[in-house]
Amino acid sequence: MVATETLDKTHRQRRSLRGWVDRHGRWLIILPPLLFLFVFFLIPFGFALKISFAEAALRIPPFSDVYSATPDHKLHLVLSLSNYKYLLTDEVYVVSYLYSIRTAFFSTLLCLMIGYPMAYAMARSSKATQGILMLVIILPFWTSFLLRVYALEGIIRDNGLLNATLLWLGVIHEPLKIMRTTFAVYLGIVYSYLPFMILPLYATLEKLDHTLLEAASDLGSRPWRAFLDVTLPLSMPGVIAGSMLVFIPAIGEYVIPALLGGPDSLMIGRVLWDEFFANHDWPVAAAVSIAFLVLLAGPIAVHQHFRVGQLEH
Amino acid sequence: MESRASPFLISVLCLGIAFLYLPMAVLVGYSFNASALASVWGGFSTHWYTELLHNRQILSAARLSLEIAALASTGALLLGTLAAVALVRFAKFRGRLLLTGMVNAPLVMPEIITGITQLLLFVSMLQLIGWPTRGITTVVLAHVAFCTAYVTVTVQSRLQTADRSLEEAAMDLGATSFQAFVDVTLPIIAPALLSSWLLSFTLSLDDLVISSFVSGPRSSTLPMVIYSKVKLGVSPDINALASLIIGVVGTCVLAAGYLVRRGERQRVAETRLATG
Structure with missing residues (x-):
């Protein structure tokens, strides 16, 4: 009991x-x-x-x-608005914001132009090859970002491999000036962020219903037309996701403009870094970050929207 | 898709892959160059590797970075897995939207903003509660925060495809929900856990910007040392170090990829056997 x-x-x-x-x-x-x-x-x-x-x-x-x-x-x-006033009066901030957005935009475009055909070719290869290609594309993402930017420098600097080869071939007679230019920054961003563009593109292209393309061609569409009318619109989620993954971090990039860009490649990340480590003006650096974040709110919201949508499916 | 890629697409793919790998291959080549001048090939030599072994600054920074990466990736694995379980298994809870935002935002947030804001937090915390002093602790905390995001996203997508009915079957047979999760689901998501731990480890090992802001005066991590050397121009011992890192990381990732694939295949085979 x-x-x-x-x-x-x-x-x-x-x-x-x-x-x-x-x-x-x-x-x-x-x-x-x-x-x-x-x-x-x-x-x-x-x-x-x-x-x-x-x-x-x-x-x-x-x-x-x-x-x-x-x-x-x-x-x-005691709230001092002087830092924000300073942002608007000192030209360097507005100029570097605009320069960063332009640089990120053109780099993203380049990434898309190179990444899209690559992702498309991956999606169209056999299943076994797809697995290997995935690994090949992801592997650079795992290796140090800093070291990859440094490695790129070895190719494009004045006495680097590219110039040495072109000089040897007799294509050029004087080394090309690529290092310390805006083009070098584009190249650096494309080189570092290309996998981020390819992976979401590949993910949408791989799932694409192939019968739709067949239907288009049965109805007399030429391959190019079918691509524009069917494949491209259906892969838009991948295009947007990939572009956001490249565009947003690229605007705030510090290492690439600092190592590859010239003194005139004043990207906002570099200005922030200098404000902090060279001028020791923490409140201005904080104000720049907040203003920058407000500017990024739109693109980040787009990214979040697509990510959440993707995960709910 | 069964139709083949056109020659144009295939050549773009090959060129793109060459573009991704050529600089690293050239870097490895330079690391065996006897000459200190990058433009001259002075013959094959492992001189820079022996030089590296005697560079105390680089060795101690490497040690520090490995310690930080081990701590940060383990912390991120724990927190990220919990966050992934919460987001996948609990459809509604207060703070769900907040958590979703906080695990996705770090993926795109420019590092420089994260670094500055976290530094301002640590400095203010030190003023208010006397903790934490800038050093290993602050670097680890900052790294855990952004690595957690990567772990959550990786584990989340794996959990979503995991078959819930297996766990339900275990619970019908008397297991508690915790037992069912540990015995049934955990082995299924183990490959995702392994790869997200590795990813966090390499991300932490590689981080320059956030570490530069939140670290203290005597805690220079490996990327910080590399960056200060690279900024001054070509340094042959960095070529050797970079080749070593690329080699080690490459081998680890390939080995992990192989293990994960083998595990997956085995699991699929077992499931087939079990279900007939």
Whole structure:
């Protein structure tokens, strides 16, 4: 009798524990990543916003307090808009924003023009070859980004492989000046980000219903026409996803313009870096980041929209 | 698709692949050049590799970077897997949209913004609660944040295709939902876990921009040392280091790819056997 009672009790306890886990246990799974990313990814933007209203000061950390408690325990808020005014008055910021967008745009276009036929050729090869090609395209993505940019320098610098070969062949008589030009930055971005363009394109092209193309050709469409009318529109999600994956990080690129670009390739990432490490003006750097983020909100929203749509399917 | 690619498409594909690989091949070639001048071939030599072994600055930076990468990728694997399970298995919960946004945004956020904002966080935290001092801790925390995003996305897409009914069958046979997940689903998503851990490891090992912002005065990581040398021009010992890294990473990725594919094939065969 007693035994059954205890058994019953433990059973009930276990059931209530299980009920608790069923009801709240999911929070043990949800909370750790949610809290971590909230604190270390989202909250930082709040601090950046706060510090963008501060003023540079000679102390550690090098900025003034935005709010402080007055002696009579009232919160005293000092918001300085001078950093944002400075962004609009100093030409360098507007110029570098525009330059970054232009550079990212043309690099993305180049990536698309090279990446699309590559992805299309991959999607049309046999299943076994597709697996190998995937690996071949992904492998550079795993190798160091910094080292790949440095490797590209070995090809395009004045005494690099490209110039040596062209000189040897007699195609040119003086080395081509590619390093430290805007073209070198384009080349660097295309070289580094090409896999990001190819993979989403390949993913949509591979799933494409081939019977639609056959239908188009049965109805008398020429291959080129069928491509424009059927394949291209259907692969638009891949085109947009790939372009966003290249365009957004490319705008903020620092390493490529710093290593391959000339002194005039003032991309916003480079300006930010210098503001921080050379001028030590943290509040202005924070204001530039916030303004930059506002500018990026549109493209990032497009990216999120497509990613979420992709995952829901 | 059964129809073949045209010669035009195939040649673009081959040229594109050559474009991706040629610079790295040339770099490996240069690393065996006896001459310190990049334009002159001075004969085959492993001189720069022995030089590398005696460069204390590079060796200690490499050690530091490997430690950081091991910690960050393990942390990201744990958090990212939890986030993926949450997003795939729980259709509705408070904060779902927030979590979705926070795991996708780091994938496209320019590193320089993430780096600056995280530095400002760490500096403010240090002022408010006296933790963390800039150094290994802050680099690891920053790396965990962006690697978690990559892990979540990889594991999420694998979990979505995992067959839920197997887990339900295990639960019908008396397993708790936790047991069912560990015994049934975990082995299925193991390849995705392995590859996302490896990916996080290499991303952390490679990161220059975020580390430059959040690291402290005495914690220069390997990319930071490489960058400061490369900025000054060609350095033959960096060619040797780069070739080593490319070789090691390439081998690891190929080996992991092989293991994953073999595991997949075995699993498919077993499932076929089980279901007749």
